[in-house]
Amino acid sequence: MASTSSPTLSQAILARPISGSASNSSSSDRVSLSLSALKFSPLSSSRRASGSSCRRRRSSVQGPSSAVRPIRAAAVETLDTATEASLVEKSVNTIRFLAIDAVEKANSGHPGLPMGCAPMGHILYDEVMRYNPKSPYWFNRDRFVLSAGHGCMLQYALMHLAGYDSVQEEDLKGFRQWGSKTPGHPENFETIGIEVTTGPLGQGIANAVGLALTEKHLAARFNKPDSEIVDHYTYVILGDGCQMEGISNEACSLAGHWGLGKLIAFYDDNHISIDGDTEIAFTESVDTRFEGLGWHVIWVKNGNTGYDEIRAAIKEAKAVKDKPTLIKVTTTIGYGSPNKANSYSVHGSALGAKEVDATRKNLGWPYEPFHVPEDVKAHWSRHVPAGAAIEAEWNAKFAEYEKKYKEEAAELKSIFKGELPAGWEKALPTYTPESPADATRNLSQQCLNALAKVLPGLLGGSADLASSNMTLLKMFGDFQKGTPEERNVRFGVREHGMGAICNGIALHSPGLIPYCATFFVFTDYMRAAMRISALCEAGVIYVMTHDSIGLGEDGPTHQPIEHLASFRAMPNILMLRPADGNETAGAYKVAVLNRKRPSVLALSRQKLPQLSGTSIEGVEKGGYIISDNSSGNKPDVILIGTGSELEIAVKAADELRKEGKAVRVVSFVSWELFDDQSAEYKESVLPAAVSARVSIEAGTTFGWSKIVGSGGKAIGIDRFGASAPAGIIYKEFGITAEAVVAAAKELC
Amino acid sequence: MASTSSPTLSQAILARPISGSASNSSSSDRVSLSLSALKFSPLSSSRRASGSSCRRRRSSVQGPSSAVRPIRAAAVETLDTATEASLVEKSVNTIRFLAIDAVEKANSGHPGLPMGCAPMGHILYDEVMRYNPKSPYWFNRDRFVLSAGHGCMLQYALMHLAGYDSVQEEDLKGFRQWGSKTPGHPENFETIGIEVTTGPLGQGIANAVGLALTEKHLAARFNKPDSEIVDHYTYVILGDGCQMEGISNEACSLAGHWGLGKLIAFYDDNHISIDGDTEIAFTESVDTRFEGLGWHVIWVKNGNTGYDEIRAAIKEAKAVKDKPTLIKVTTTIGYGSPNKANSYSVHGSALGAKEVDATRKNLGWPYEPFHVPEDVKAHWSRHVPAGAAIEAEWNAKFAEYEKKYKEEAAELKSIFKGELPAGWEKALPTYTPESPADATRNLSQQCLNALAKVLPGLLGGSADLASSNMTLLKMFGDFQKGTPEERNVRFGVREHGMGAICNGIALHSPGLIPYCATFFVFTDYMRAAMRISALCEAGVIYVMTHDSIGLGEDGPTHQPIEHLASFRAMPNILMLRPADGNETAGAYKVAVLNRKRPSVLALSRQKLPQLSGTSIEGVEKGGYIISDNSSGNKPDVILIGTGSELEIAVKAADELRKEGKAVRVVSFVSWELFDDQSAEYKESVLPAAVSARVSIEAGTTFGWSKIVGSGGKAIGIDRFGASAPAGIIYKEFGITAEAVVAAAKELC
Secondary structure, eight states: OOOTTSOOHHHHHTTSOOTTOTTOOOGGGSOOOOOTTOOOOOOTTOTTOOOOOEEEESOSSOOOOOSSSOOOOTTSOOSOTTOOHHHHHHHHHHHHHHHHHHHHHHTOSOOHHHHHHHHHHHIIIIIIOOOOTTSTTOTTOOEEEESSGGGHHHHHHHHHHHTOTTSOHHHHHTTTOTTOSOOSSOOTTTSBTBOSOOOSTTHHHHHHHHHHHHHHHHHHHHOBTTBOOSOOOEEEEEEHHHHHSHHHHHHHHHHHHHTOTTEEEEEEEOOEETTEEGGGTOOSOHHHHHHHTTOEEEEESOTTTOHHHHHHHHHHHHHOOSSOEEEEEEOOTTTTOTTTTTSGGGTSSOOOHHHHHHHHHHHTOOOOTTOOOHHHHHHHTTHHHHHHHHHHHHHHHHHHHHHHOHHHHHHHHHHHHTOOOTTGGGGSOOOOTTSOOEEHHHHHHHHHHHHHHHOTTEEEEESSOHHHHTOOOTTSOEEBTTBTTOOEEEOOSOHHHHHHHHHHHHHHOTTOEEEEEEEGGGHHHHHHHHHHHHHHTOOOEEEEESOSGGGOTTOTTTOOSSHHHHHHTSTTOEEEOOOSHHHHHHHHHHHHHOTTSOEEEEOOSSEEOOOTTOOHHHHHTSSEEEEEOOSTTOOSEEEEEOGGGHHHHHHHHHHHHHTTOOEEEEEOOOHHHHHTSOHHHHHHHSOTTOOOEEEEOSSOOTTTHHHHOTTSEEEOOOSOOOSSOHHHHHHHTTOSHHHHHHHHHHHO | OOOTTSOOHHHHHHTSOOTTOTTOOOGGGSOOOOOTTOOOOOOTTOTTOOOOOEEEESOSSOOOOOSSSOOOOTTSOOSOTTOOHHHHHHHHHHHHHHHHHHHHHHTOSOOHHHHHHHHHHHIIIIIIOOOOTTSTTOTTOOEEEESSGGGHHHHHHHHHHHTOTTSOHHHHHTTTOTTOSOOSSOOTTTSBTBOSOOOSTTHHHHHHHHHHHHHHHHHHHHOBTTBOOSOOOEEEEEEHHHHHSHHHHHHHHHHHHHTOTTEEEEEEEOOEETTEEGGGTOOSOHHHHHHHTTOEEEEESOTTTOHHHHHHHHHHHHHOOSSOEEEEEEOOTTTTOTTTTTSGGGTSSOOOHHHHHHHHHHTTOOOOTTOOOHHHHHHHTTHHHHHHHHHHHHHHHHHHHHHHOHHHHHHHHHHHHTOOOTTGGGGSOOOOTTSOOEEHHHHHHHHHHHHHHHOTTEEEEESSOHHHHTOOOTTSOEEBTTBTTOOEEEOOSOHHHHHHHHHHHHHHOTTOEEEEEEEGGGHHHHHHHHHHHHHHTOOOEEEEESOSGGGOTTOTTTOOSSHHHHHHTSTTOEEEOOOSHHHHHHHHHHHHHOTTSOEEEEOOSSEEOOOTTOOHHHHHTSSEEEEEOOSTTOOSEEEEEOGGGHHHHHHHHHHHHHTTOOEEEEEOOOHHHHHTSOHHHHHHHSOTTOOOEEEEOSSOOTTTHHHHOTTSEEEOOOSOOOSSOHHHHHHHTTOSHHHHHHHHHHHO
């Protein structure tokens, strides 16, 4: 399969220097390869593929000039560098045609990116990345993110060739069909081996920053002078669309700040977006911007056929250890299509039978749709044993590590296995009605700090509001370039990037529990990332303080109104609004336990009393009775409150009881959790026969009809807020015990 | 009031060169001024204020070097450049103390920014900007945006000094109080003279891009060789927080692309954010990034006392006509406070009585709180007559313009007066059931193109999805650097920036009707800007296509589920989901008429039939009967649908009627409009006595309880979508006529 001059498989596998590894072989052992004989001629339409040099831009690493002579790939770390050029080309064309054929069969999809990015994809999956296709969750694998997720057929084709079970030939043929494992954009929850869910542009690069952050953090926490047990790269391909999105600038600014040297991003610079040439809306200098962001920038001018330039760029990127690297790879979208390459028409539609034929002719591809030539198949087949060997090697290394560093190994294991330590929930604080009144944001900090002691995977921070969100872990310092072992992450004022970075952290390893924080209203800035948390089953904890008009003077731009409803309407996310200390602890218990369902905690800025009857167990049921002076499940009226308004419901109940009413007070901390309860339980809390129900919540009444019914009344705020001291706004807006009493009296 | 060497008032007013103006005087006529005698000594704590030079970074304009000798402000355009340095200093300190005192009285607010930015604020409002304080909406005024909106006391103080009626002394004393005109962040709808609503970071700079875009567009459309009737600058102050937000990068990338030369942004580089020194999260080179974005960048090293450097920078910025300019002004947050300057503690809290005293001593300020010294008052008092004169001058010019260019003048007038042309709505297309089936996104394009012919203020575009959103105005070209008179705006993949830019366009002049477009699901990327549209009463039209699982293969990342509910829950925004051609036309009628309430149009990717009974008038009522075979307002069942599911309701009704049922079909195109109808009308559509109601909508059922009641049934989708052809997903998810028929039969 490989040419005779190649090292043995295990030599090749171990060619990557690993400190402390007994079988370390230096990179100079490896064979060099000249691809100058490569016969494939660039298409005339590939206007940007004329250069063949790999231009270094203000590189901090001085390599030999590559402008004149053909680059030798000698020192590029690969599994097998001696593959014949013609076989590389054949493999690359296999990738292109698997994408073309799948999109054609579905008559839907994006062939352009896979056709243009096949060379870098091939090099990554065949030569550079370390992974085990039959064990896709192996902890120390290199991570790959296709931020330009619409080009997912690239990744499916690569995974198919590499031997992932999740992408068989029938899966390729079922591309974008009901029930297939190959949806229209990469989805980690559908296709094992896909790391994160992309498609919405810019999310993937930010996820990748989260993955790379995690590697740097875990490496700093767990690696030992004699054992680099955590040691992988994060690779990402992003396009012009990702570059235009603000989220990518946020995340990349942080990546530069943190010096994530093992993050290597390929920017598919194809100059085409859906509306046509990027000239119409995107003429900035991306290179200059990334230099400003603190990245190392390399330009591969010929991404279509310049395999060696791509290899050299990766080598250079790896040599730069203190900065992330952007490899701008100029490609031709739809490379190979004689009539559609380099145009928007190849971006997001099937080529059409005629153009598929023309492309087959143009690239000299005589095969049937979905055919993988035998030599290509044979060539890629080594990844299954190679991957198994890589993992076995690491497992042996970990066994050694475990012997020497028992405690650290146990902690790391809990992170990569995703097992919560027994009894962790006992760390949660509890409160009595005599405990001092406090804002739930402060109570939240007590929970976070209590949990940080028992949950090795808990880390996170705020978007420049740590002292308002109360999210600092007091026993830890800041995660920074020079102190990556610490757990307080400083995101700056970058909510969207923060959310997507946390998705990356959560999906790196199942035992990681990232949290992030801002004012509740600013979930609007990060909603796209939060929705992906929910979709991709990333159990991020969103600590959202200043959750109502109760924040007071900052006014309507800062006061959430519709936000509770907007998350209650979102699938697979838990919206929790605790009322006091016990409920805050309960919210954290729920959030930590739900590793595949993100939680949003809405927390008060203002002080709240510790209420009688609240409990962690109650929170776990979503809605529960905190007090009741009725009997036989027949109260005269049910008062329902959440968060800071539960106190108001309690006060109103006291008032009504004085007047002889049988009143039940229900805390409705999480609608989703209540929905999950049995019909019997629901009936025990909200009996169908009792239509006299009053809800109170300092937010929109939208949605409350379901709870209070046609016979009930929802007290809330269906307008924007106002700038004034909180107490005055509450009064002016009628969010008062008097209003609840009056409404209750009307109903019973 | 002004020193004797100053030019007369009207000379000063007219000193700004205006082509075609008879009283044009060249800038060399103006007096020069040396401020080198300025005695104020920088605080020791202002660590970044040591330099005094204005460093030019790769400037395309070669000015005299300013590094050595004191800069002369000779050629800076000002109303009155000859103010004595001591009076400037006194005015700047007045601004500082008005801010300090107001925050202190409110015991809430952000004194740090006003204290640091008072010098640039003073220069802008006192020397540079053209405005009429007694006529704050004068069309050709310079626009000012405080993107770092938390520092709003800066702007309130400046407006107070300048003579705006909206900010009297009692308003300053009522800062952040119920009912005052001085809320905690700048709100255009509360305080006349505030241009846009800021506070959520990054929004303001993007609004400013919209304001500057509008100026460039209107100037290109309406200016004549002999009359520059549109000619103003847009100034903005933004801080580190704004710079970190992705939205600002999006908007600034566009500003560079469009070459908005009359946009001048002051970056308050104070190195402090809420969590402390920006070193912890923000170490990128902003200068380099902005150069990459195509901006001209200037650094004023001493923003605390370097008045002349600030003036010189503005002059240089104005000389660069083809690029926006970023003036990085290094300041000390809380400048003047001996113990709190240059720390986060001065960012967002009152100084406290003790520190206020210390600051008074430190800056030599003997006055009572809220006192404006007489000489400062006298100095600023000229802005009322000056502003009136500026406007009168422009009015005279416009009268001339109107005589020569009648048609253009009428059009421009309709833009700055906000009057819709009589009979404009007749341009809207209508349809019959025989009209061909079509996607509402295509029908939307018919409406947009029909309206563009009759609405001079209509302009907009898409976030790189014009050909999917169907938003191109066929009779116009692209708004680009070289063709700014055109009306198709190409936003690139920058949804958030797009929304905020449209807010800026809408708030520039009341006759402007900006629209913008993306896939409905990507409203998540721009929700913060959309919320501000709703809050700040900007009548932006959001054209949101691919509005359900009906988009098919792109899968769950692209399929909205909770989005309809999430906008129905938001105050002051109209969520419209038309079902066919007539309803799409109706949605546009509503959207155009609602100039203070943004509209979101959810439009289908897939073809829909033209239904019998739909109408523009129906849409205006939000919910209405499209067919009914019952009598006496007593149908057996009411079927309620929206958008693409109204067709399904119609089919189900046909089925049920065949079986002898009396069925009413209601189109529920906009909940908000229905809510606005009389109780009688509502009862006529949804009689209380009829509890058998079935709703169908391809989105979350969240909220529908209110409409269908406890006795009804809501058919919808309470999970994420799937990647497959649309028809299959509809069937698999049970969004079918059969499901409606079955549900109806259970209820009646």
